[in-house]
Amino acid sequence: MIRDEAERDAAAVRGLLEQAFESPVEAGIVDALRLACADRISLVAEHDGDVAGHILFTPVEIVSAAGPVRGYGLAPMAVVPVLQRRGIGSGLVRAGVARVRDTGAPFVIVIGHPSYYPRFGFVPASRYGVRCQWPSIPDEAVMLLVLDHTRAGSLAGEARYRPEFDAAV
DSSP states (O other), X not given: OEEEOOGGGHHHHHHHHHHHHTSSHHHHHHHHHHHHOTTOEEEEEEEXXXXXXXXXXXXXXXXXXXXXXXXXXXXXXXXXXXXXXXXXXXXXXXXXXXXXXXXXXXXXXXXXXXXXXXXXXXXXXXXXXXXXXXXXXXXXXXXXXXXXXGGXXXXXXXXXXXXXXXXXX
């Protein structure tokens, strides 16, 4: 079952992120965003009544010559390691993208594994002239899913994430 993250899930989500990423960095970013970002989309997947997966979408701006275009960034996404490869992550991505689509946002951007996200329609962001604000991120890891193709031409520019993400780079 996939549902909105509830306040009671915070500790379980933190534990899941620390386990999945083997670091407290991502968990700290999510904790900070819970406090600072009211327009986030945060979903959890339950398995046998426990939090088995989590996904977060937060606002991202692509600053282009035509002006800023606001969409969402997918980060982080994690599944309990022993439950990976069972479709939980895919379900979270699909449910989250559907929620972003419902907001009317024109895109979702992700920094992730280039072999995983294309199955959901993500392509290299560079195809649209989009680059990441952090030059150390490899081009192939920055992927874009365009939700509103009428606005695709205005996306060329630099993707800027919320400042909470600076802790991870």
